[in-house]
Amino acid sequence: MADQLNILPAGQVVITALHSEVQRSYLEYAMSVIVGRALPDARDGLKPVHRRILYAMHELGLTPDRPFRKCARVVGDVLGKYHPHGDQAVYDALVRMVQDFSSRYPLLDGHGNFGSVDNDPPAAMRYTETRLAAVGHEALLSEIGEATVDFTDNFDNSQQEPVVLPAQLPNLLLNGSSGIAVGMATNIPPHNLGEVVDGLIALIDRPDLSDRALLDLIPGPDFPTGGEIIDRKGIEDAYLTGRGSIPVRGIAQFEEVQPGRGRQRRSAIVVTELPYQVNKAAWIEKIADLVNNGRIEGIADIRDESDRDGMRVVIELKREAQPPVILDTLYRLTPLQSNFGAIMLALDGGQPRQLTLRQMLQAFLDFRETTLTRQYRHELEKTDARLHLLEGLRLALDHLDELIDLLRNAPDGTTAKVTMQETFDLSDRQADAILAMPLRRLTGLERDNLQQEYEELAQRRDRLQQLLGDRRELLKALKKELRSRKKKFGDQRRTRIQSEAERVEESQHLAEILAEHQEEETVLEFTQKGYVRRSSPRAYQRRQSRQGAEAEAEFQEVEDVTLQVDIATTSQELLVLTREGKAYTLTIGDIPATQRQSKGVPLVNLLPNAVPSEAGVVAVQRVLTETALPQDLIMLTRQGRIKRLPLADFTHLTGRGLTALKLKEGDELAYTTLATTGDQLAIATSGGRLLRFNVDDDNLPPIGRAAQGPQALRLRKQECVVGCVRLQNERDCVTLISAAGFAQRLPTAGLPIALRGGLGTQAFLFKQKTDTLVAMTAAPQQGELTVVTTAGRVAQIALSTIPRQGRTTSANYRLGKFDRGERIESVTLTTVADNESQQSSG
Template sequence: MAEERGNERNGTPNGEGRIEPIALHQEMQRSYLEYAMSVIVGRALPDARDGLKPVQRRILYAMHELGLTPDRPYRKCARVVGDVLGKYHPHGDQAVYDALVRLVQTFASRHPLLDGHGNFGSVDDDPPAAMRYTETRLAPIANEAMLDEIANDTVDFAPNFDGSQQEPTVLPAQLPFLLLNGCTGIAVGMATNIPPHNLGEVVDALIALIRKPDLTDEKLLALVPGPDFPTGGEVLLGSGVRDTYLVGRGSIPMRGVAHIEEVQPGKGRHRRSAVVITELPYQLSKAGWIEKLAEQVNDGKIGGIADIRDESDRDGMRVVVELRRDASAETVLGELQRRTALQSNFGAILLALVNGQPVQLSLRRMLEEFLAYRELTLVRRTRHALQRCEDRLEVVEGLIKALDALPQVIAMITAAADAASARASLQVHLDLSERQADAVLAMPLRRLTGLEQESLRKESEELRQERTRLRHLLEDRGSLLEAMVAEFKALRKRFATPRRTRLVEGGDDLVAQRAAAIRPNAELQRQQAYEALATDSRLVIQADGAVKVVSPQVLGRLHLDEPVDLGDHPAPGQVMVPVARQPQVLAFTADGRVALLRWEFAGQQPGLLERFLPDSLDGATVVQVMPLPEGGESGGLSLGLLSSDGRFKRLPLEEFQELSGRAATVLKLKEGVVLQRVVLCREGEDLVVGSSTGRMLRLPLQDSQVPLMGRTAQGPVLMRLLPEERVVGAACVEAGGSVLLASSGGVVKRLSLDGLRRCQRGDLGQIGVRFSRRGDTLVDLCDGAASVVGVLVGESRSGRLVPGNLDLQDPNGAGLELSLRPGEAVRRLIPLLA
């Protein structure tokens, strides 16, 4: 045996056929896709038909099998969880119990599918009691509208995880519970967040679609105007709700319900005004909201509040925000809505599984998918009922036929040697089927009474009528749809409740007012600062971070756009643009974030970059500033982001033209990696990347080499770095152009693009500059077409040169050597963007 194992290790024929070589990246792709699909289909996303995730479906079916109907006593949740784990869902018990708890919580589901007894948590985010203490059973709506038809061959069953049981692949839901209760789930690369809705409104929409399939979107939205949260609150109607229902994704503004009243703080004290909150937005923790409000009051962000009390009890929610005597109640209420989660957004994503595939659904598509499923279950239920009816009718007709020839039947039975002979004799002489003959042989003597015979004939007539009715339903779709409508109306009458969430018109205006109030007059002040500038002024940003707006006369005295030898000059300018068209200037930080520079305020108070950036970028290192091209010039343009690990990613310019006042992350970086350079890329040009060893990589700007990507991507590796080698910069160069190179030892070289061969991503490239001194390295490169390029040396010395004045050289050229002082080194090149 040991010898066989040794042979296997040595790769001898004993192991042939058992070890299959496979590329690591292929195996990783396959395994990850299998895992992703398993999470998407088997765990995180609901089915569009019954609105349930697999664990929820298994809980309901296990409880149905246990007989936990609403008229039976409660049963311990631990028993239910044990059944679900052992029979259908081989995962953690806490995961199953968490799903069960959510099905019970009246503040999480608009129509809870389970009825609980015990502590199942609260709106204060209190955890539920352990499963050994809580009890549950099916709620009436789940028993009647979800599981009532499961024994009527309405759904398919499949083997469970070990093949010992059968479980339904979907439950025969009679209502679209995906809309009624909503759903939240996070899968791999996708998520769903569906708000709950009012049963009466959804049923009305279903009936309207049955009666008129081409119902307009406007009429459909009038029937389902907005979500109906179990915790009440208000929904602000506007584009967010409309986008959610028409596209399947949108941001729905919602807010709590509050009013102002006079309260008595205590005996002997004067009455004071108070803001009383009686309803909070959906999924907002009351205790968490009170805690955050108290922090903002203590930090002085919200004024006028003397005390906060939670007076909630079993009769409802009541949070009292007591005000100071000099405070305005309306002002404080407005501050609460603007600065706290009392007004927030519900990010709706109507994503569900359709035929096993995740699909983003509009309201109409979601209702149509359910109606198609409901029609299918009705057809299957009717076929099942028809089969049972025909089977029973066959038996009854056989019994009647036997009763009509009773003496002959008795004679045949008594003459028969055994039951099989009697069955055969009955089939031959009375023309009975095998089922009928068995029924005659099993007929009790009481059937011979006149009353029983009349009862059989009456049953036969009723069965014929029922068979005719069922066949009519199967043959006439209109009748089937009318039966569906009648069932919907009965369910609406049984389970519909009044709307809890109030709908407020003009939501877009209210949201805009809140957005404007979050940053009081910031945009207005910025616009006013811009209008105060002289139209012929220029924005100047220097290499040391100084931002100023100067007149043409002052700019002329600075000579920032003229060449100058190395010396103790002011820091070279890196941006110099006219202010006439209010340019947008971006600031990129080393950690991959970008923000708009509020440079308009530099007209009155010049200062360093940090003063004109959002507060969230405090302490961040700005690696580059760049003015965006004007709107008419943005076609075919993109921004390329080069990181220190040799990765390069392109983003469409449109991603940067709609930035708000906040910083945005445009590049996800690993630990120890920083953003090195930002390059304006033009279609049809070439990208040149350089490393500290003088190695240059030239690639065409094509999607195959440097594809356009999203904000969260890292980008592909363009240049694989050698030990101790680092990326120094990149430039986008047009055909026939040049690149300006600078080494730490003071060598400046204008390298012809034609001297570099085009490479593929990940190639070694070629040496673009040869160093004559030991220890010299390439420190920077830029486009050789720049009008003026600053050379930064040491901490305070700089110079400016015109690349066009330098000789165009091939990779073997020596370049121009600057006269540096002992100990000095070139730090970087700064092309002037004008």
């Protein structure tokens, strides 16, 4: 018996492979989470916790016509009977079913503080009260019973709970759902009840209805907070494939407001609706941070004038600001426009499936047809049983005198029952009913009521037999039921869907406004401490003339020093890569213009808030232009990994940025440059070795963004990469600088051309055994080096002062005098580039 049940004797040890046991246990855990916690059922659209809350409230009798009951009582019943998990998790689920800004059709009514769109927490469960809402009671629980849906044992086998609720409306689409399981997630948007019912009826009438016709009936999600969907492509992807990104905007209009007594009226942007699940308070705080950091110019004040009648956030503008331009900036930089990532994943037949819109509707229709069949069959059985009893009672009343004589002469009840059955051909149930019939049933009125009940039940039996025998009649009843629910609970759409013509008109209008404010030429200065300054060319020239045209060759302590200057226009984009391999784009016009003596703003502050300041150290800044886009971006890590990506992949990135390079632990992005097929790269190591190789598809092919990239060259122990330079002709030189301050300009023509991944050639001979190479830069004719020492001293060295030497000659030129223990920490080639040129940097 023990062998048959696979039960091991006590104390026996079974040797099992660890990976097999972990795999089996993990799969069991994953399926438990998927089926029993995180994903909704396609039939009633509920997760187990929501289903148990609704059923527990149904058992408590908390119908819409009954008084509210404390939420703590409901949570206690749910925990004790059906859901042995944390009380806060159950209460959070209950709260969400009450919130009208979270659920399109709240299934529960609440009394008390259940939170707000500002993400204010709800009151504790001992203070709040709840009961079933009308739509939750009638559309989910009115037909609950073992004859309608299956029931199963609860966690301790002491109670029975429904496997699924007999939903009369597709709650999965009406209120949507979101959840994270193991290895999968769901995020289904809410929809309008009237549109969904129209789609269901159309599918009943025409099962082969085209996708286009179905999308005309259900044009898109309908969020409880309103908003505006601006692109139908994401909707079509979600409905036809089960996954799509739906861009949603808040609703804003332009108004003239009075700032205060005696002040002139100003233009303002008034926001009355936000995208679904956007925290209003956090959004306002985000705008304030962008204004304080200089990312958004033209906003004078922000006021939240929301009240119980609705949302109203007033963004007061400065006189010179253009409202459409500011609004477009808010769309780009804040959650006023956000994407709803739809993942239509639900349990279908107990298995997680990514469903299309048609499949979701069909799953509900199949379930509802099954539910109605079970309900009508059970009702038919009860009707037949009652008619059977009524037939016996009618027979008894028709033969009342004979029946009375029989009963008067019978010695006991048992004999009377048997005699009555034989005489009138009655069943046991009919005989028992006659014997239990009270005398008042003999009155004329009672006899009429009995006859009326019999006729009504006979008609109902015929109708039930018709419904169960003819599927077309059953579907007619289903359509009638759906129309009734639509009439009672349907409402107007809240979320507007922008048409293609409106979107084109809006884009053209914004382009016309921007054209009125022509592009401005501007100068960008990037400093050694990570700051960026933006100024007009005239202001930059004035500042340069004050500072003096001659470079300071002596090492001295300075507060900050400019490393790179780019001349560009305000409409161009700036590509910023962090040392963690993340890439972000930034419109140059969004960089605040600096005042005369300003040191600028930290470039990392202009990146999204998700970039931590310590990880956001900038690896490279690059102006993206049409002439640069055909080129490729070469990225080189400190440990020698190299990667080539088309520069066009980095245009118009979203606020989340882009992972340009996957890094191993302890590695970081160190150097970047632009190159095209036919160019060459020179890579230097801290040991003084240089590797020169061609850039082509065989030697360095472009690879995907998720890849790490191959090894550029072999590194010895304690060695790292110190520079990467693009070479375009044989006359190019590179500048090599050691930690001890020795430097040389090396012609690259003498370096052999090798294959990527090689060892390289010793190109720098050290005069000191403890010396190492710290930098390699390009050597343009008019270039300057900005050299920073470990003591914090800075000097700018003209490249023309560094002698040219071959790779077999020891470097004997020193950049300056150094204190004891002072060494060179970093070297940067200071460049000035116009908006058509691109310089390498690291």
